[in-house]
Amino acid sequence: MYLLSAMAFASTFYACKYGKKGLKRSFQWLSPHIWWHPSSRQDYVLWIVNKCILSIFAPALFSQAAIATWIYYQSLNWTYIVSPIELDTSWVIALFTLSFFIVDDFSRFIVHWLMHRSSILWSFHQVHHSAVTMTPFTVFRTHPVEGLLFTLRSALAQGAVIGVFAAFFPQQISLFTVFGVLISTYIFNLLGANLRHSTLPISYGKTIEAFFISPAQHQLHHSLNPIHFDCNFGVTLAVWDRLFGTLQFGHDHQELQFGITGKIQYNSVFTLYSQPFYLAWRIIKKNVISLKKGP
Ligand SMILES: [Zn+2]
Numbered sequence: 001m002y003l004l005s006a007m008a009f010a011s012t013f014y015a016c017k018y019g020k021k022g023l024k025r026s027f028q029w030l031s032p033h034i035w036w037h038p039s040s041r042q043d044y045v046l047w048i049v050n051k052c053i054l055s056i057f058a059p060a061l062f063s064q065a066a067i068a069t070w071i072y073y074q075s076l077n078w079t080y081i082v083s084p085i086e087l088d089t090s091w092v093i094a095l096f097t098l099s100f101f102i103v104d105d106f107s108r109f110i111v112h113w114l115m116h117r118s119s120i121l122w123s124f125h126q127v128h129h130s131a132v133t134m135t136p137f138t139v140f141r142t143h144p145v146e147g148l149l150f151t152l153r154s155a156l157a158q159g160a161v162i163g164v165f166a167a168f169f170p171q172q173i174s175l176f177t178v179f180g181v182l183i184s185t186y187i188f189n190l191l192g193a194n195l196r197h198s199t200l201p202i203s204y205g206k207t208i209e210a211f212f213i214s215p216a217q218h219q220l221h222h223s224l225n226p227i228h229f230d231c232n233f234g235v236t237l238a239v240w241d242r243l244f245g246t247l248q249f250g251h252d253h254q255e256l257q258f259g260i261t262g263k264i265q266y267n268s269v270f271t272l273y274s275q276p277f278y279l280a281w282r283i284i285k286k287n288v289i290s291l292k293k294g295p
């Protein structure tokens with residue numbers, strides 16, 4: 001369903017905009033040259049292996065839900081510190097959903113931005129960027145260390161919003177509201193993420209792209225061309241990139257090469273898992289030596 005909805009969206013978008021030619025273009029993406037490319041095959045293996053690792057160490061959704069539940073019950077005690085606000089329940093739910101969405105999206109942006117800023121974090125994030133062709137499975141091409149960081153991020157972001165709302169509106173926010181919002185945000189992200197990782201540059205036009213990140217914009221983020229380096233870190237909202245001066249607009253006809261520059265070759269799945277640890281260790285060692293030597 002996930003892939004079919006992506007394909008349906010892409011073909012409708014291109015057919016409406018460019019007619020028959022557009023439709024043909026969207027079907028070119030189904031080529032085995034893309035879906036059976038060595039890079040795509042690595043994506044599938046990483047997806048399965050990461051699932052196994054996560055199910056052993058930390059079932060993501062369960063641990064997030066457990067942390068959110070814990071914070072919810074903790075924050076019920078905070079009402080002694082802050083005085084509750086009287087507001088209609090429907091308003092509280094609307095405010096909660098909006099705040100939740102904004103905090104969640106901003107925290108994703110900031111963690112992603114940091115992954116490009118810190119050389120240690122970049123060692124792990126470059127696994128995602130090492131994809132030379134893209135299918136929706138590329139979203140799962142991440143190192144488990146990055147997966148862990150993003151799980152922590154969402155637990156903290158959710159916890160902060162839930163805590164504040166449960167303290168100020170103690171009678172109006174229930175666990176059902178919280179999980180309703182969690183599930184709807186999850187579905188929203190799933191839908192929005194569909195074609196970001198594809199070779200189909202779908203641009204929404206400058207007016208919309210100034211507010212929402214399009215698939216074409218995320219593809220620029222993966223581009224090998226230096227003029228596109230460090231742009232479009234956002235997931236759903238483009239406003240954070242505008243604030244940080246990193247926004248670039250996409251184009252339906254952009255032709256990009258994906259991947260990372262440098263000597264590192266991710267030829268095997270083993271190197272995709274092991275190389276980041278080696279690179280991070282080398283950076284830490286170098287920093288420790290320069291600290292010992294002094295200025
Ligand atoms: Zn990135």
Ligand SMILES: [Zn+2]
Nearest residue numbers: 128197218222
């Ligand atoms: Zn990506």
